[in-house]
Amino acid sequence: MRKSTATAQKTEVAETAPATVPAPELRKNGPTNAVIVKPVASAIQILRYLTQTGTPERATDIARHLKINPSTCFNILRTLVAEDVVDFDPLAKTYSAGIGLARLVEQLVTQGQKLQLAAPLMHDLAAEFGVTVTLWRRLGTDRIVLVCSESSPTDLHIGMPAGQRLPILMGASGRLFAAKLDFTEEQMRAEFARLRWVRPMSFEAYQREVNRARRRGWASDDGYFATGVRAIAAPVCDRAGNIVFTVSTVMIRGDRADEQVDALGEAVRELGQRLESVLL
Incomplete structure (x- = not known):
């Protein structure tokens, strides 16, 4: 009309x-x-x-x-x-x-179908490494939201409720976004000061981890965000290189050697690249 x-x-x-x-x-x-x-x-x-x-x-x-x-x-x-x-x-x-409402519903269903296609890939990684795999989506300019998660069918897993929201610079995913955001050091310090970590962390240490994430394509949070939990995250980018999703694994802190953590980080990075063709 x-x-x-x-x-x-x-x-x-x-x-x-x-x-x-x-x-x-x-x-x-x-x-x-x-x-x-x-x-x-x-x-x-x-x-x-x-x-x-x-x-x-x-x-x-x-x-x-x-x-x-x-x-x-x-x-x-x-x-x-x-x-x-x-x-x-x-x-x-x-x-x-109206037809416009139907189009909105169609887009929502399509996104749900994409998540269904992503779930088996996440489940395979969870089963292979004995971790919980989570998928986060960027929400506006300052938040990320947990979309879904897949747990290992045999190992102890960490429950992550869908809908949980975090500041965009928090956790392993936050290191990835920080590496992409065009912030001055002063702006980054101001944003970092608003974060609340369960383990004390200096801005300089955070910056080093951001730079490390930029070099290797995946990031780690070793118990700074959640007590006793280690998270490893990788980006899921659109064609322009913008991070739309992050895929992350969570596990008990300290139960893996450094080389195992590195191997998992590379696997998460590869999963993020595979999810780009599924989700975007």
């Missing part, structure tokens, strides 16, 4: 209620000071309602069913039409889930 169709409708007075409300109890895994942005929450309610009903609905009926202020509901619907995730029928004056 053309965007001009929706914008031709009469604009009504927007709701005067606050745009955000504190809701720490609604974010069990998030910050305690989290807020809910009401228009965003209402937009998601509308999209969910339209996909569940499967039939075109008038704005007044949607507002009444979802208990949303009618003028706010109308303005949200108009925005969703403009973003091509909701369709508007000017004759019937009804709204329905």
